[in-house]
Amino acid sequence: MSAALPRHGEIAAGCHRCVFRVYYEDTDAGGVVYYANYLKIAERARTEMLRCLGVEQEKLRREAGIGLVVRRCTADFIAPARLDDELTVLTRLAAQGGAALELAQAAGAAPRRARHSHSTHPNRGRCSCKVMQSNRSHLAATRRTIFPSSRSSCRRTPSSRW
Numbered sequence: 001m002s003a004a005l006p007r008h009g010e011i012a013a014g015c016h017r018c019v020f021r022v023y024y025e026d027t028d029a030g031g032v033v034y035y036a037n038y039l040k041i042a043e044r045a046r047t048e049m050l051r052c053l054g055v056e057q058e059k060l061r062r063e064a065g066i067g068l069v070v071r072r073c074t075a076d077f078i079a080p081a082r083l084d085d086e087l088t089v090l091t092r093l094a095a096q097g098g099a100a101l102e103l104a105q106a107a108g109a110a111p112r113r114a115r116h117s118h119s120t121h122p123n124r125g126r127c128s129c130k131v132m133q134s135n136r137s138h139l140a141a142t143r144r145t146i147f148p149s150s151r152s153s154c155r156r157t158p159s160s161r162w
Helices: 035-052 057-064
Strands: 010-012 013-022 069-079 085-098 100-109 130-142
Touching: 010 035, 013 069, 013 130, 035 069, 035 085, 035 100, 057 069
Parallel strands: none
Antiparallel strands: 010 013, 013 085, 069 130, 085 100, 100 130
């Protein structure tokens, strides 16, 4: 297992690094990570990066009415991750606009034959992981309410059925 990182990962040289374990729930019947679950792992890594930067998304939504939503995401699947792999997800800011962010991410695991500790690796902390997946996410800040309020215009009448 990798050297212990803080719970939310760490930011160094403009890049956030976070480690996730592949659990049975992440895999298909063959023990390979189901492709859509890479996006869940990427979302967790983005959230942890924001936490490292002091941004709490629920507080931002509650106090400022701002939510971050994924507007577009592209992913390249290079090699499969498997059950019990330890994935290191690297996230960096690729571009920034007035109300948008573009984040570049890569998820990788140490080669199966030589699992290593990232802190003691001969490459002085640089990860020699086999890249499993890379993606770019375009996030947009929105002030629109995603969930209907209690005063929703959808009213149920006695004659309507669900």
